[in-house]
Amino acid sequence: GAGVSQSPSNKVTEKGKDVELRCDPISGHTALYWYRQSLGQGLEFLIYFQGNSAPDKSGLPSDRFSAERTGGSVSTLTIQRTQQEDSAVYLCASSLGERGPNYFGPGTRLTVT
């Protein structure tokens, strides 16, 4: 079946603009994660959705970052008033449950100029 998809694959934006990143998880996966990866670094957890439970937002770096998941499927990560330090690859992953392997999308490379 189809894997996790993300759009856009690349996004260049000017400092101060808002951006929206989209993630389509694997059908039937109840858990959805957003991670951020800066150049040459490991993955930094941002936010986690599980079914209809309240999301775990503990990894969001500032109140400029928000995310929602509609209908338990598609998720959108929004970054308001982007800063240059927001430049990174944003990775979305889904899994069948809380303890299983994460299946990653190809990521969105965000560049803030």
Added chain:
Amino acid sequence: SQQGEEDPQALSIQEGENATMNCSYKTSINNLQWYRQNSGRGLVHLILIRSNEREKHSGRLRVTLDTSKKSSSLLITASRAADTASYFCATDSGSARQLTFGSGTQLTVLP
């Protein structure tokens, strides 16, 4: 903070040789997973080892887990140029719902 730390940070070997990467972590875990990443994009899940397992095999991959030392190793046997990638360990610590990733090992397999 990062739970897992990989060692070495970079490894360069000849095709056909074995590659060993190590991961250390700090807190107790439910399971530990290894992922591969090509060209800084999406990660691919390789293998999952549970806390009550000591060794697991998948094709040319062999993973060991020593919970007393809080460490794991990934062995890739008979490496190929296509194995060139970054390899990350990730821990499911139970106290957090998300995986915690290490900083990765960059493996280069020379033809």
